[in-house]
Amino acid sequence: GFAFPDWAYKPESSPGSRQIQLWHFILELLQKEEYRDVIAWQGDYGEFVIKDPDEVARLWGMRKCKPHMNYDKLSRALRYYYNKRILHKTKGKRFTYKFNFSKLILVNYPVWDMAPSPLLTGANHYHPSLLQA
DNA sequence: TCCGGAAGGC
DNA sequence: GCCTTCCGGA
Numbered sequence: 729g730f731a732f733p734d735w736a737y738k739p740e741s742s743p744g745s746r747q748i749q750l751w752h753f754i755l756e757l758l759q760k761e762e763y764r765d766v767i768a769w770q771g772d773y774g775e776f777v778i779k780d781p782d783e784v785a786r787l788w789g790m791r792k793c794k795p796h797m798n799y800d801k802l803s804r805a806l807r808y809y810y811n812k813r814i815l816h817k818t819k820g821k822r823f824t825y826k827f828n829f830s831k832l833i834l835v836n837y838p839v840w841d842m843a844p845s846p847l848l849t850g851a852n853h854y855h856p857s858l859l860q861a
Numbered sequence: 862t863c864c865g866g867a868a869g870g871c
Numbered sequence: 872g873c874c875t876t877c878c879g880g881a
Contacts, residue, residue: 747871749873794875800862805874807864822862864881870874 748791750805751814751827757787774827775818 757763758776767784770777778784781799789797806825809815818824 747873792874797875801875801877803863804865804876808874810865817863819863862881864879866879867877869876871872 750788750802751809753788753791755827757784771818771821771824772826774829776825776827777821778823778825781823 754767754776757767758769766780766787767776767778769775778799781802785797785799785802788802789795806815810817813828815825815827818826
Protein backbone atom coordinates (compact mmCIF):
# COMPACT_ATOMS: atom_id res chain seq x y z
CA GLY A 729 0.00 0.00 0.00
CA PHE A 730 1.13 3.49 -0.81
CA ALA A 731 0.34 6.81 0.69
CA PHE A 732 -1.67 8.31 -2.10
CA PRO A 733 -4.64 10.26 -0.82
CA ASP A 734 -7.93 8.46 -1.35
CA TRP A 735 -9.16 11.06 -3.78
CA ALA A 736 -6.22 10.44 -6.10
CA TYR A 737 -7.59 7.01 -6.92
CA LYS A 738 -10.98 8.24 -7.96
CA PRO A 739 -11.61 8.09 -11.68
CA GLU A 740 -13.15 10.88 -13.70
CA SER A 741 -16.59 10.38 -12.27
CA SER A 742 -17.38 9.35 -8.74
CA PRO A 743 -19.54 6.24 -8.38
CA GLY A 744 -22.59 8.04 -7.12
CA SER A 745 -22.91 11.21 -9.10
CA ARG A 746 -21.13 10.15 -12.29
CA GLN A 747 -20.29 13.83 -12.77
CA ILE A 748 -16.99 15.59 -13.36
CA GLN A 749 -15.44 16.77 -10.10
CA LEU A 750 -14.07 20.25 -9.75
CA TRP A 751 -10.63 19.18 -8.51
CA HIS A 752 -10.33 16.92 -11.53
CA PHE A 753 -11.32 19.73 -13.85
CA ILE A 754 -8.72 21.98 -12.25
CA LEU A 755 -6.01 19.36 -12.81
CA GLU A 756 -7.23 19.01 -16.36
CA LEU A 757 -6.76 22.72 -17.05
CA LEU A 758 -3.40 22.72 -15.29
CA GLN A 759 -2.00 20.03 -17.53
CA LYS A 760 -2.85 21.85 -20.74
CA GLU A 761 -0.46 24.46 -21.98
CA GLU A 762 -3.19 26.40 -23.74
CA TYR A 763 -4.55 27.51 -20.35
CA ARG A 764 -1.26 28.84 -19.03
CA ASP A 765 -2.66 32.36 -18.90
CA VAL A 766 -5.80 31.18 -17.14
CA ILE A 767 -4.46 28.86 -14.46
CA ALA A 768 -0.97 27.55 -13.80
CA TRP A 769 1.31 25.80 -11.35
CA GLN A 770 3.22 28.44 -9.48
CA GLY A 771 5.25 28.53 -6.30
CA ASP A 772 5.52 25.46 -4.11
CA TYR A 773 4.74 21.96 -5.41
CA GLY A 774 1.03 21.48 -5.74
CA GLU A 775 0.45 25.20 -5.59
CA PHE A 776 -1.42 26.87 -8.39
CA VAL A 777 -2.65 30.34 -9.23
CA ILE A 778 -5.88 31.20 -10.93
CA LYS A 779 -4.73 34.00 -13.17
CA ASP A 780 -8.11 34.60 -14.75
CA PRO A 781 -10.86 33.72 -12.26
CA ASP A 782 -13.67 34.79 -14.57
CA GLU A 783 -12.40 32.54 -17.34
CA VAL A 784 -11.92 29.53 -15.08
CA ALA A 785 -15.45 30.02 -13.82
CA ARG A 786 -16.74 30.34 -17.36
CA LEU A 787 -15.01 27.13 -18.45
CA TRP A 788 -16.28 25.29 -15.37
CA GLY A 789 -19.77 26.59 -16.07
CA MET A 790 -19.54 25.32 -19.63
CA ARG A 791 -18.52 21.86 -18.46
CA LYS A 792 -21.29 21.63 -15.91
CA CYS A 793 -23.89 23.40 -18.06
CA LYS A 794 -24.17 26.15 -15.45
CA PRO A 795 -24.12 29.36 -17.48
CA HIS A 796 -24.37 31.54 -14.36
CA MET A 797 -21.26 30.13 -12.76
CA ASN A 798 -18.82 32.70 -11.43
CA TYR A 799 -15.68 32.76 -9.31
CA ASP A 800 -17.62 33.48 -6.13
CA LYS A 801 -19.53 30.23 -6.50
CA LEU A 802 -16.60 28.24 -7.83
CA SER A 803 -14.45 29.33 -4.92
CA ARG A 804 -17.16 28.19 -2.49
CA ALA A 805 -16.85 24.74 -4.03
CA LEU A 806 -13.08 24.93 -3.62
CA ARG A 807 -13.58 25.84 0.05
CA TYR A 808 -15.53 22.64 0.60
CA TYR A 809 -12.30 20.84 -0.34
CA TYR A 810 -10.51 22.22 2.71
CA ASN A 811 -12.17 19.82 5.15
CA LYS A 812 -11.76 16.97 2.71
CA ARG A 813 -8.04 17.69 2.68
CA ILE A 814 -7.95 17.84 -1.09
CA LEU A 815 -7.00 21.51 -1.19
CA HIS A 816 -6.06 24.34 1.04
CA LYS A 817 -5.63 28.05 0.58
CA THR A 818 -2.23 29.65 0.33
CA LYS A 819 -2.89 32.51 2.67
CA GLY A 820 -1.77 35.92 1.57
CA LYS A 821 -1.45 34.90 -2.06
CA ARG A 822 -4.34 36.04 -4.17
CA PHE A 823 -6.24 33.34 -6.08
CA THR A 824 -3.68 30.79 -4.93
CA TYR A 825 -4.51 27.29 -3.68
CA LYS A 826 -2.49 24.20 -3.04
CA PHE A 827 -3.29 20.57 -3.67
CA ASN A 828 -2.70 18.31 -0.73
CA PHE A 829 -0.13 16.20 -2.55
CA SER A 830 2.15 14.38 -0.20
CA LYS A 831 5.84 14.49 -0.95
CA LEU A 832 5.64 10.75 -1.37
CA ILE A 833 3.62 11.21 -4.51
CA LEU A 834 6.13 13.60 -6.00
CA VAL A 835 9.09 11.41 -5.10
CA ASN A 836 7.59 8.15 -6.25
CA TYR A 837 5.63 9.51 -9.13
CA PRO A 838 7.66 11.94 -11.22
CA VAL A 839 4.98 12.15 -13.88
CA TRP A 840 3.04 14.34 -11.45
CA ASP A 841 5.97 16.68 -11.23
CA MET A 842 3.77 19.70 -11.84
CA ALA A 843 4.56 19.83 -15.53
CA PRO A 844 2.23 19.01 -18.41
CA SER A 845 2.82 15.42 -19.42
CA PRO A 846 1.60 13.52 -22.45
CA LEU A 847 0.92 10.61 -20.10
CA LEU A 848 -1.81 12.61 -18.48
CA THR A 849 -3.55 13.71 -21.63
CA GLY A 850 -6.14 11.48 -23.14
CA ALA A 851 -8.93 9.30 -21.86
CA ASN A 852 -6.95 7.15 -19.47
CA HIS A 853 -5.31 9.81 -17.38
CA TYR A 854 -5.55 9.28 -13.63
CA HIS A 855 -6.43 5.68 -14.20
CA PRO A 856 -5.67 3.79 -10.98
CA SER A 857 -3.27 1.41 -12.75
CA LEU A 858 -1.22 4.42 -13.77
CA LEU A 859 -0.91 5.40 -10.13
CA GLN A 860 0.18 2.03 -8.88
CA ALA A 861 3.68 2.38 -10.41
C1' DT B 862 -11.21 38.90 -1.30
C1' DC B 863 -11.91 35.15 1.62
C1' DC B 864 -14.62 32.52 4.84
C1' DG B 865 -18.13 29.11 6.13
C1' DG B 866 -23.36 28.41 7.33
C1' DA B 867 -27.69 27.34 5.25
C1' DA B 868 -30.76 25.57 1.87
C1' DG B 869 -31.56 22.99 -1.98
C1' DG B 870 -30.95 20.37 -6.63
C1' DC B 871 -29.90 16.06 -8.68
C1' DG C 872 -22.23 13.07 -1.93
C1' DC C 873 -20.89 17.18 -4.68
C1' DC C 874 -21.62 20.97 -5.74
C1' DT C 875 -24.79 25.63 -6.80
C1' DT C 876 -26.84 29.52 -5.01
C1' DC C 877 -27.06 33.06 -1.71
C1' DC C 878 -25.33 35.74 1.84
C1' DG C 879 -23.59 37.94 6.44
C1' DG C 880 -19.36 38.68 8.34
C1' DA C 881 -14.21 39.45 8.73
